Amino acid sequence: xxxxxxxxxEDASKRAAEATGLTRFLAxxxxxxVQMRSGTVxxxxxxxxxxxxxxxDITRTPDGGxxxxxxxxxxxxxxxxxxxxxxxxxxxxxxxxxxxxxxxxATLVGNLCNGSPAADSVPGLVAAQASVEIxxxxxxxxxxxxxxxxxPGKTTLSPGDVISGILIPPRGAHGGDAYQRFTPRTEMDxxxxxxxxxxxxxxxxITEARVAxxxxxxxxxxxxxxxxxxIGSTLDDTAIDALVxxxxxxxxxxxxxxxxxxxxxxxxxxxxxxxxxxxxxxAKGDAQ
Amino acid sequence: MSKIHVTTVVNGxxxxxxxxxxxxxxxxxxxxxxxxxxxxxxxxxxxxxxxxTVDGVLVSSCLMLGVEAQGKRIATIEGMANGExxxxxxxxxxxxxxxxxxxxxxxxxxxxxxxxxxxxxxTETEVRYWLAGNLCRCTGYDKIIRAVMDxxxxxRGAA
Ligand SMILES: Cc1cc2nc3c(=O)[nH]c(=O)nc-3n(C[C@H](O)[C@H](O)[C@H](O)COP(=O)(O)OP(=O)(O)OC[C@H]3O[C@@H](n4cnc5c(N)ncnc54)[C@H](O)[C@@H]3O)c2cc1C
Ligand code: FES
Ligand code: FES
Numbered sequence: 001x002x003x004x005x006x007x008x009x010e011d012a013s014k015r016a017a018e019a020t021g022l023t024r025f026l027a028x029x030x031x032x033x034v035q036m037r038s039g040t041v042x043x044x045x046x047x048x049x050x051x052x053x054x055x056x057d058i059t060r061t062p063d064g065g066x067x068x069x070x071x072x073x074x075x076x077x078x079x080x081x082x083x084x085x086x087x088x089x090x091x092x093x094x095x096x097x098x099x100x101x102x103x104x105x106a107t108l109v110g111n112l113c114n115g116s117p118a119a120d121s122v123p124g125l126v127a128a129q130a131s132v133e134i135x136x137x138x139x140x141x142x143x144x145x146x147x148x149x150x151x152p153g154k155t156t157l158s159p160g161d162v163i164s165g166i167l168i169p170p171r172g173a174h175g176g177d178a179y180q181r182f183t184p185r186t187e188m189d190x191x192x193x194x195x196x197x198x199x200x201x202x203x204x205x206i207t208e209a210r211v212a213x214x215x216x217x218x219x220x221x222x223x224x225x226x227x228x229x230x231i232g233s234t235l236d237d238t239a240i241d242a243l244v245x246x247x248x249x250x251x252x253x254x255x256x257x258x259x260x261x262x263x264x265x266x267x268x269x270x271x272x273x274x275x276x277x278x279x280x281x282x283a284k285g286d287a288q
Numbered sequence: 289m290s291k292i293h294v295t296t297v298v299n300g301x302x303x304x305x306x307x308x309x310x311x312x313x314x315x316x317x318x319x320x321x322x323x324x325x326x327x328x329x330x331x332x333x334x335x336x337x338x339x340x341t342v343d344g345v346l347v348s349s350c351l352m353l354g355v356e357a358q359g360k361r362i363a364t365i366e367g368m369a370n371g372e373x374x375x376x377x378x379x380x381x382x383x384x385x386x387x388x389x390x391x392x393x394x395x396x397x398x399x400x401x402x403x404x405x406x407x408x409x410x411t412e413t414e415v416r417y418w419l420a421g422n423l424c425r426c427t428g429y430d431k432i433i434r435a436v437m438d439x440x441x442x443x444r445g446a447a
Pocket of ligand 1 (some may be wrong): 022023024025026027028029030031032033049081096097098099102105106107108109110111112113114116118119120121157161162163164188189191266332333334
């Protein structure tokens with residue numbers, strides 16, 4: 001196995017494109033090392049991105065949004081008070097990943113690029129309308145987070161594409177977001193269903209919303225019908241019913257020992273309702 | 289496969305070793321440095337028996353490559369006691385009989401020490417969540433939690 005520690009994303013991209021055989025990038029390694037250990041993925045080339053300057057940084061962008069370095073761990077994200085104040089839902093999704101030990105290493109980008117339909121940080125990023133900056137062979141481009149997952153373990157990234165940053169838009173006034181998942185065990189378990197919602201209010205009325213679900217389809221999914229059910233409402237019972245119906249209609253889950261398809265679909269609706277209430281009270285500035 | 293020369297600081301001492309880039313930090317600690325206090329329970333991040341700190345951050349050493357330790361500061365269970373003098377956590381574990389086979393104990397001690405450095409006065413719930421990634425197949429956890437709580441109060445009193 002070749003091991004590289006490039007000092008720029010351009011170099012990382014070039015090395016990945018030139019490598020023959022199986023290539024993996026190394027962020028926190030909490031998926032890559034488990035896969036190497038089990039023998040499911042034995043890379044011929046491993047490219048550690050953590051020596052690239054800026055990969056450990058969380059910075060506010062000139063427009064008031066955020067740029068998160070690709071090597072920022074869950075623990076570092078949770079320690080950043082200003083980011084937590086802006087995007088509590090994004091951070092709480094990442095903080096659900098694994099144990100304290102896993103939090104010390106695991107990253108948003110790794111969670112996204114590992115391509116698990118149950119990746120806990122991805123619904124929150126999708127709801128927040130986050131995007132990723134990709135450095136590829138032909139230059140740098142920006143792509144919405146929801147366009148990255150292509151199916152279990154698969155992404156739309158091409159050989160030579162490396163994500164060089166995560167961009168979260170400015171929170172702006174009267175916004176709130178939240179994420180919840182259902183797991184059989186409280187900690188250290190994989191989501192059976194998950195839901196993230198980001199919304200904005202004007203007084204009591206919801207003016208903008210984005211709803212994303214996890215673990216109930218081959219990829220994390222944005223559900224525009226569910227957002228439409230919320231927009232224009234005051235989160236009354238009719239809006240909640242329409243939200244729950246739209247979320248359940250978007251579910252196409254697997255049936256396995258951890259949850260039947262019927263159960264996953266049902267729970268996704270329940271989570272959507274709870275998450276909508278939390279996001280709504282955060283948007284209105286009520287303590288949550 | 290060519291090996292990579294790694295220089296790092298373990299428990300305050302500068303050390304060097306030659307690592308195959310596929311070897312985990314846990315492999316390197318145990319096989320190249322002879323530090324066998326960190327245990328391998330699973331090798332996949334689930335059990336916490338291999339817990340160490342890297343630049344002060346609690347991690348599973350089975351989820352990190354040895355070559356990633358280059359230039360870092362590692363702390364393992366071997367650095368916890370001050371010579372013959374046990375750390376308050378170690379002493380409380382003995383007093384509470386918070387171990388049976390002992391396989392999970394080094395990892396739990398390292399993890400609990402990291403918690404008390406960040407939060408000297410944790411609630412029982414905070415201790416249980418912090419240690420959720422440290423599995424123990426013998427004790428049923430109760431004595432472990434009580435030992436950590438008592439060590440925390442002892443350390444606050446001593447400060
Ligand atoms: C014990 C344990 C518990 C876990 N619990 C959870 C959980 O509850 N919820 C959950 O969602 N996940 C969980 N995970 C999975 C894992 O921790 C997360 O998916 C984590 O966020 C992965 O991030 P990483 O930085 O460690 O990724 P890595 O392992 O470094 O990389 C993962 C993948 O992303 C690719 N990649 C990394 N960086 C880039 C980049 N910049 N550009 C392009 N591709 C890139 C790599 O090539 C690789 O394929 C758990 C893992 C363990 C070991
Ligand atoms: S051996 Fe590292 S977590 Fe189990
Ligand atoms: S004492 Fe045996 S595993 Fe904990």
